[in-house]
Amino acid sequence: MFTRDFLRLTGSALIAHRLRSFLTTLGIAVGIAAVILLTSIGEGIHQFVLAEFTQFGTTIVGINPGKTSTHGASTGVFGTVRPLTLEDAQALQRLPFARAVVPLVQGNAEVEAGNRRRRTTVYGVGAQMPQAFSMQVKSGRFLPADDPSAPRAFAVLGSKLRHELFASENPLGQRLGIGGSRYRIIGVMEEKGTVLGFDLDDTVYIPAARALELFNRDSLFEIDLMYAADVRSETVVKGIRNLLLARHGREDFTITTQEQMLDVLGSILNILTFAVGAIGGISLLVGAIGIGTIMTIAVNERTAEIGVLRALGARRAQVLGLFLGEAMVLAALGGVVGLVAGIGIAQLLHLLLPALPVHTPWLFVILAETVALLIGLAAGVLPARRAAGLDPVEALRGE
Amino acid sequence: MNGSDISRFAWVALRGYPTRTLLMLIAMAIGVAAVIVLTSLGEGARRYVTDEFSSLGTNLLIVFPGRSETAGINPTTMMGETPRDLTLDDALALTRSYSVRRIAPLNVGAADISWRNRQREVTVIGTTREMLAIRHWELAQGDFLPATDPDLATPVCVIGGRIRSELFGARRALGEWLRIGDRRFRVIGVMASEGRSIGVDVQETVMIPVASAQQLFNTPSLFRILVEAKSREAIQPVKRFIIDTLQARHQGEKDVTVVTQDAVLATFDRIFSALTYAVGGIAAISLMVAGILIMNVMLVAVSQRTAEIGLLKALGAAPRQIIVLIIAEAFLLSSLGALLGLLLGQIASAGIRHAFPVLPAQAPLWAAVTAVLVALITGVLFSLLPARRAARLDPVLALSRR
């Protein structure tokens, strides 16, 4: 039998029962649409989060004080007996693969300029921060590469803080009071937006040594190291570990590569996407049962036709193929309709709620259609086998 | 035709096609069971988290140093430092309200501890005796931190059960001297094995007097102050009292954040409830698919039973009676399916509870009721079209066809 004839025979059977075929298709379509819609949203969020993370570059390693404890989070941030110091940061700078090293102290303080005051996030950082985190200075310049232990009292503003404190005035050269000390403003950063809950524009950057003093700490929060792109992250981690081990005598720090973080994050988000997809897939299962039911009915109704086909010389395999084909065409059509509906609704959602990122990768589209076909196959197997197994004499006697 | 006749008629019709009926039952059951199981998971997660938060204490307020312009908690207030710290004196000032039952200052850090040649790094909590009552913790051996002046850096410690077994094995821990950082502390108590709560595993911590912790970490500041109000109604007044008191002590600067346990609980409750609704709703899509299936099969049944319907009409059945018959069949189908699904869903939930005892997975009543109702309504709604089609059949044509 030629494929074209096969399709024509199958098609004629489906068209003969239009409403029935339509409803069966609808069942699968609803299921596929649900899966596509949910995974699109999941994937959209996945990409959104990854983009948020990678905007700082991927060749970054974070070093925190304290060894990671059993529950995963480093407790070192709260207070620790062995600090991570500015000297550690300076030592790290001498590693051959280090492109930029940024000591980091973070805190919350009230800043004042003129008669305006605002409570804001204060970052104590090093001169190489813009380079490491691919951030841009909008006007003026960033903190200069002073002696890290005795830097001059300069400050650089985030764009939001600049507007809050100075409105349309030019802040460059103005004085800024932070926790009783005076700083001179030498630059304003480009807008960066909110990243994972941190408003990066409502900030002020000052030299790390001065922040340590301000907050009365002896340990940095974190040291971030950007390495050359052609160096393997394992080499970097090993280099940092050896250096700090030599300086501290023991491993009382935690090294986290951006890669590791992205891996963990990516796998969590993948599991989430998979989970919502699977929940949506339950309706696909019900749709499959629908195909099975309708095909069972079709085999019962068309017993005589099956007998005739066999009498006219159709092989069992051909009968099996015809009914399987019907089931698969139903499922495939449902798949296509569901895909279009799913993608359509996803895009519509995105239009209505621009905050909700959606993304439908081609892989999902192909996967969904394949799943639909497999569903047709699985749902059609039993009825089709029943059709193929019918005794032609019995089949012809009926009715 | 009375009710029992109608249901018998529907039952016989369904029994006539066992395969088809079984498949439709399974379809309906899957939908209902999916809703039940998924909402029970969501509800279980919600209960788990809120229970964990409730176990933090009752009528609790938590004071953080630092405050950001945007209200609420944000990551910076959780971890950042401020120029002006919360001090032990700040904490003690908070006891001067009638509505405050007790307070506990809290300092947290990581440090090495060692005993003889065994060593490990642990989370060290600096606090006072009140902590025991606030968190409802229990001791396995010995006593908790002494009720002395909080300013007194007594060299004693209470250790978690796992630390006890790791450092001391089968030996007696009470009375032994531990080295924490560069200081020595005497073990006076061991925590009981229960008492896990969000973030901190009591089993993995060592507790020392708050003043000792400040010396150990070389800081005058506190990480948090836990405040327990006398009653639920007292929570808001206490919150205002805390803010006012600390503002007065901090030269008029509002630089603390006070979070009530209720607010945190309510937030989690909202998040998880929304999650449960969403997941249940997604699962309910399968109920719709099952409804479409029932409509489809009822349509087939109507066209297959054309002669039968024609005969009924010829015997004097009114269109309304035909409609009732078809709907009754669909109703029977969906109610049986819903019951089956309810049963399967409850069994699966019980299985989850059995496999993960910490997760109280139990479908909320609203979910079970809604799932069954939606199943029934879908069944009836989707059988309207076939029923009307049957009622409109021309009896002469219906009988003459084949």
Next chain:
Amino acid sequence: MIELHQVHRDFLVGDQTVHALNDINLTITAGEYLSIMGPSGSGKSTLLNLIGLLDRPSSGQYLLDGEDVTTLGDVQQAHTRNRRIGFVFQAFHLVPRLTAAENVELPLILAATPPQERRERVAAALEALNLSDRARHKPEQLSGGQRQRIAIARATITEPAVLLADEPTGNLDHQSGGDVIETLERLNRRAITLIVVTHDAELGARASRRILMRDGRIESDKRTDRA
């Protein structure tokens, strides 16, 4: 061309064995016109199904053109039915959703005959039966006689050597039944072997060889020579 040797066919009804065919020995030569008659349950339809390879004997041997087809597998049996045997049924058994022409075309579709050739052969077959103007009609739009003639066209489109007809006029009025029989006999005159199973004595008498069956056995086997 058809040889049956000691053929038995037993059915299990409940826990009782029914001998539908009991020691059948029959030889049919090419081009014969044979009628099989007998009361209900005498085994005539079973015999026909067996000859048509829709059924297998419980024991015995069936030679078709000297080849033992008793033990053929499903695929070869289907192939043999398709090429060498044609069926005509009492209930016509046209596929209701296909047009007359498409019904006739079915065996050729199953045999994967090229479309161009198919079209020509179907057109010729319909033309020969005077049904060209009905080619696009669905079975439900045709009269009983027309339906049965379409069925005959379908049975003969692969030019089989044997045509098996099971009560071909059973569902037809006298007039169209006559048309159908004439059509069948015309085919027989063109050397097709025609085997008709019928209740109808008048119809059975037209055959040159008449077999009467009773209780699964051949009771009589009469021939008349026709000029």
